Amino acid sequence: MRRWLPYPLLTLSLTVMWVLLHRPSLGHVLLGGAIAVAATWALARLQPDKPRLRNWLAMPQLLGIVLYDIIRSNIAVAGIILQGGRARRTSGFIVIPLELSNRTGLSVLAVIVTATPGTAWVEFDPAHGRLLLHVFDLVDEAAWQALIKHRYERLLLEIFE
Amino acid sequence: MSATILNWSITIAQIMLGMAMLCTIFRLAGGPRAQDRVLGLDTLYVNAMLLLLTFGMRSGSTLYFEAALVISLLGFVATVALAKFLMRGEVIE
Amino acid sequence: MSEAADLPLWAALLVSALVLVGAGLTLIGSYGLLRLERFYDRIHAPTLGSSWGTGGILVASMLLFSVLQTRPVLHEILIALFVTVTTPVTLMLLARAALYRDRTEGNADVPPMLSKDVPPTQNP
Numbered sequence: 001m002r003r004w005l006p007y008p009l010l011t012l013s014l015t016v017m018w019v020l021l022h023r024p025s026l027g028h029v030l031l032g033g034a035i036a037v038a039a040t041w042a043l044a045r046l047q048p049d050k051p052r053l054r055n056w057l058a059m060p061q062l063l064g065i066v067l068y069d070i071i072r073s074n075i076a077v078a079g080i081i082l083q084g085g086r087a088r089r090t091s092g093f094i095v096i097p098l099e100l101s102n103r104t105g106l107s108v109l110a111v112i113v114t115a116t117p118g119t120a121w122v123e124f125d126p127a128h129g130r131l132l133l134h135v136f137d138l139v140d141e142a143a144w145q146a147l148i149k150h151r152y153e154r155l156l157l158e159i160f161e
Numbered sequence: 162m163s164a165t166i167l168n169w170s171i172t173i174a175q176i177m178l179g180m181a182m183l184c185t186i187f188r189l190a191g192g193p194r195a196q197d198r199v200l201g202l203d204t205l206y207v208n209a210m211l212l213l214l215t216f217g218m219r220s221g222s223t224l225y226f227e228a229a230l231v232i233s234l235l236g237f238v239a240t241v242a243l244a245k246f247l248m249r250g251e252v253i254e
Numbered sequence: 255m256s257e258a259a260d261l262p263l264w265a266a267l268l269v270s271a272l273v274l275v276g277a278g279l280t281l282i283g284s285y286g287l288l289r290l291e292r293f294y295d296r297i298h299a300p301t302l303g304s305s306w307g308t309g310g311i312l313v314a315s316m317l318l319f320s321v322l323q324t325r326p327v328l329h330e331i332l333i334a335l336f337v338t339v340t341t342p343v344t345l346m347l348l349a350r351a352a353l354y355r356d357r358t359e360g361n362a363d364v365p366p367m368l369s370k371d372v373p374p375t376q377n378p
Contacts, residue, residue: 163266171269
């Protein structure tokens with residue numbers, strides 16, 4: 001089982017993707033499944049480090065938080081842009097110390113931070129676990145640090161480490 | 162009735178997307194620095210993809226969907242190569 | 255738009271609202287890209303278009319085709335997935351390239367390197 005299907009979840013999602021691209025039929029399920037199995041064998045040859053998911057229950061919670069935050073910051077950033085230069089606004093860089101060191105967790109955090117308008121991931125120093133962010137509306141530096149650490153990093157630590 | 166509503170809203174959306182593309186073209190032409198131009202080009206690709214999707218909704222054909230997928234793929238590869246070029250002065254080290 | 259005539263009214267209204275919101279957010283993002291003054295501010299503006307701008311138009315397209323063809327047409331999810339995964343990569347690479355260029359030119363108001371071992375000017 002392990003040898004034939006090294007990545008069961010990836011095989012399943014590749015098959016679903018193939019069926020979505022075509023009209024759903026038994027033939028496409030079989031063809032997509034065969035292609036997905038071949039693709040995961042090719043991936044297994046590359047020997048990536050396998051992400052371990054420790055806490056499945058925290059994932060929908062994280063997804064909900066992120067979708068809500070994206071809507072909220074979309075409205076905030078759109079408001080700032082529409083006000084033009086009248087509103088006094090400071091933007092700047094902040095440094096955040098991170099405990100998260102898992103590579104998959106860090107890439108998920110990068111997707112979250114960049115997909116949210118208003119924050120942009122700039123640089124990460126893996127030796128000291130420090131992250132450099134650029135924040136569009138920097139009112140309170142400590143509040144942004146607390147947001148990243150408590151809202152996202154806590155859940156990511158639960159899921160990945 | 163519903164066809165009229167849909168027709169008008171898609172037309173307005175296409176006008177807005179066209180204006181958005183104009184904004185990014187101004188940024189692409191105006192610079193001032195190379196990274197601004199690359200950011201403008203990346204946004205232009207995303208806007209073009211969205212415009213293609215609205216064309217697909219107007220014509221009712223799913224053919225435009227594949228064109229949109231190809232455009233977003235090309236935009237990603239182009240921006241990554243350009244950003245890499247800005248960082249080191251060469252694409253492949 | 256001949257086949258849209260038998261579209262129910264609720265679907266037409268919902269699709270219209272989603273398309274207009276998506277296109278509006280994209281327009282605001284691109285306008286911000288044009289109007290904001292510094293590069294590191296501008297990098298936030300296109301995220302409006304690539305998060306809910308794209309999301310709105312993709313959901314509208316999915317809804318329209320699913321109602322018209324009376325079967326779920328979900329292949330727009332692929333574009334959504336692709337845009338969600340690639341936008342962070344491009345923006346991160348661009349931000350790092352801009353930071354690298356600013357540091358090598360010795361511009362003010364950019365933070366120093368996080369790892370202080372190698373001064374930025376000695377990079378190849």
